[in-house]
Amino acid sequence: xxxxxxxxxxxxxAFALLGxxxxxxxxxxxxxxxxxxxxxxxxxxxxxxxxxxxxTGANQVVASSVSGVLAHLRRRTVDFRMGWVLLSGGMxxxxxxxxxxxxxxxxxxxxxxxxxxxxxxxxxxxxLMFQESLRAITRARTPGAKPRRAHQHFLVHRLPLKxxxxxxxxxxxxxxxVLVGASVGFLAAVMxxxxxxIMVPAMIYLLGxxxxxxxxxxxxxxxxxxxxxxxxxxxxxxxxxxxxxxxxIVGGVIGAQAGTQLGLRLxxxxxxxxxxxxxxxxxxxxxxxxxxxPDELYSLTVGRLP
Amino acid sequence: MxxxxxxxxxxxAALPARAEEVVAGLSHQRIALTANFxxxxxxxxxxxxxxxxxxxxxxxxxxxxxxxxxxxTVRRKSRVFGIWVNTESVVISRAPSFYAIAxxxxxxxxxxxxxxxxxxxxxxxxxxxxxxxxxxxxxxxTEALVRxxxxxxxxxxxxxxxxxxxxxxxxADFVLPANLVEGDYRVRIFLTRGGAVVDLLEETILVRKEGxxxxxxxxxxxxxxxYGTLALALAVVAALMASAAFRFFRL
Numbered sequence: 001x002x003x004x005x006x007x008x009x010x011x012x013x014a015f016a017l018l019g020x021x022x023x024x025x026x027x028x029x030x031x032x033x034x035x036x037x038x039x040x041x042x043x044x045x046x047x048x049x050x051x052x053x054x055x056t057g058a059n060q061v062v063a064s065s066v067s068g069v070l071a072h073l074r075r076r077t078v079d080f081r082m083g084w085v086l087l088s089g090g091m092x093x094x095x096x097x098x099x100x101x102x103x104x105x106x107x108x109x110x111x112x113x114x115x116x117x118x119x120x121x122x123x124x125x126x127x128l129m130f131q132e133s134l135r136a137i138t139r140a141r142t143p144g145a146k147p148r149r150a151h152q153h154f155l156v157h158r159l160p161l162k163x164x165x166x167x168x169x170x171x172x173x174x175x176x177x178v179l180v181g182a183s184v185g186f187l188a189a190v191m192x193x194x195x196x197x198i199m200v201p202a203m204i205y206l207l208g209x210x211x212x213x214x215x216x217x218x219x220x221x222x223x224x225x226x227x228x229x230x231x232x233x234x235x236x237x238x239x240x241x242x243x244x245x246x247x248x249i250v251g252g253v254i255g256a257q258a259g260t261q262l263g264l265r266l267x268x269x270x271x272x273x274x275x276x277x278x279x280x281x282x283x284x285x286x287x288x289x290x291x292x293x294p295d296e297l298y299s300l301t302v303g304r305l306p
Numbered sequence: 307m308x309x310x311x312x313x314x315x316x317x318x319a320a321l322p323a324r325a326e327e328v329v330a331g332l333s334h335q336r337i338a339l340t341a342n343f344x345x346x347x348x349x350x351x352x353x354x355x356x357x358x359x360x361x362x363x364x365x366x367x368x369x370x371x372x373x374x375x376x377x378x379t380v381r382r383k384s385r386v387f388g389i390w391v392n393t394e395s396v397v398i399s400r401a402p403s404f405y406a407i408a409x410x411x412x413x414x415x416x417x418x419x420x421x422x423x424x425x426x427x428x429x430x431x432x433x434x435x436x437x438x439x440x441x442x443x444x445x446x447x448t449e450a451l452v453r454x455x456x457x458x459x460x461x462x463x464x465x466x467x468x469x470x471x472x473x474x475x476x477x478a479d480f481v482l483p484a485n486l487v488e489g490d491y492r493v494r495i496f497l498t499r500g501g502a503v504v505d506l507l508e509e510t511i512l513v514r515k516e517g518x519x520x521x522x523x524x525x526x527x528x529x530x531x532x533y534g535t536l537a538l539a540l541a542v543v544a545a546l547m548a549s550a551a552f553r554f555f556r557l
Binding site: 001002003006007010062063067071108112116227230234235238240242243245246250253254257291293296297301302 | 341
């Protein structure tokens with residue numbers, strides 16, 4: 001069954017889309033990521049224009065992170081104070097990202113920006129995660145290895161404007177969380193992702209937050225940042241395709257539940273290695289597109305250069 | 307009196323174009339782009355009306371279907387620091403979003419260049435690329451436009467596909483792709499003899515988004531803030547419902 005998308009103005013197979021949403025949902029359920037970093041490139045791959053793919057990807061992340069944050073609220077693993085601080089930075093970053101995105105869209109370089117940021121961040125995060133999880137696996141295998149120190153003093157303890165974050169058990173300056181939030185917000189706008197895959201390592205390694213509150217808090221912040229980005233894309237570029245989003249969300253919701261069940265049967269270290277491999281594979285595919293000579297050097301955009 | 311008759315005869319002789327007249331109809335006057343739109347077929351059928359015996363030489367038919375025209379920016383990639391980046395661009399002032407030609411015989415044999423120029427029938431003629439000659443390698447960009455749109459199935463030249471019986475009845479079939487742009491599609495039917503256009507007829511097909519597609523598109527264009535809010539509300543409601551449903555099943 002073909003589905004004509006009113007905003008993207010392309011006709012795609014409804015079951016292929018549902019399957020796409022399902023697979024991304026499955027992975028997000030397994031790994032606890034929003035899945036935006038997979039859905040945007042996959043949509044572009046099936047012929048959806050990149051502006052629509054980014055904006056609709058953000059809309060899909062709203063749905064998947066709302067259902068994620070609900071589960072964490074029930075378990076009381078959301079640090080609200082940290083969430084609001086991250087969010088204030090996130091909004092600034094997202095606004096800047098939307099502005100840059102719109103400017104480059106006019107200049108015809110938006111594909112390049114999206115692809116480059118994907119290669120850069122997926123490569124970086126994938127490599128870091130891969131190395132870290134391999135180390136965790138070897139540490140688990142060698143008995144009597146030294147456990148990591150629970151509390152380390154970083155730069156975050158020396159900056160001014162210190163605040164108590166009771167749920168996280170931290171007493172740190174608000175400047176680093178605001179900066180982390182801003183950079184993730186920027187990327188969310190540019191890449192159509194929630195940024196969980198950047199936010200989570202940043203919260204653990206840069207801010208020193210305990211792992212149990214990290215995912216809930218990052219999801220809490222992601223809900224608002226992606227909602228804001230979706231709205232901004234809808235207003236500046238009119239590029240949110242509601243029909244596309246609905247199909248993706250339905251597929252994603254079903255996939256996410258299956259993924260959660262599957263994830264419970266695997267060990268955490270194994271999951272992280274798998275996620276790292278997945279992230280690196282997406283990064284590699286996009287990098288190849290940039291590096292290899294394309295089959296068609298020309299591309300068309302309907303409309304005039306401003 | 308005799309003078310008047312002579313004048314009338316002369317006038318009739320001077321109007322060979324009206325000696326053969328085309329009448330035609332379309333299988334669809336209107337195409338609705340609904341959510342399950344999966345492409346469409348249209349048939350153009352017609353006949354040649356004559357009030358005197360047909361002149362010498364074979365009669366040929368050319369039928370074109372033309373989608374709404376828009377300006378198109380064509381960009382070319384080249385290698386910068388090892389990666390492929392859009393570097394040059396050219397704006398083509400008007401190019402149809404869809405253009406199909408069906409003929410009874412090879413195109414170049416049944417239409418002269420001057421007639422093609424006058425009626426702008428062939429694919430390169432249908433694209434108005436005025437003012438881009440100044441750009442370096444301008445023909446490369448127009449060729450790329452035609453090549454890409456041909457590969458996507460938006461531009462066609464289907465020679466020998468119009469059926470013509472007894473030099474009078476003809477029929478042409480077109481397949482419109484699933485990713486059709488909305489607008490007024492112009493259908494032109496040309497009768498040619500010896501490379502010259504004898505008669506032509508124009509018809510219009512209205513292609514419109516309808517139902518849900520129409521509603522969503524209009525809302526996104528006219529009320530982007532409302533549309534964006536609605537998209538968000540939909541996402542949140544879907545997530546809440548899914549979460550509730552799965553909790554219910556697990557208990």
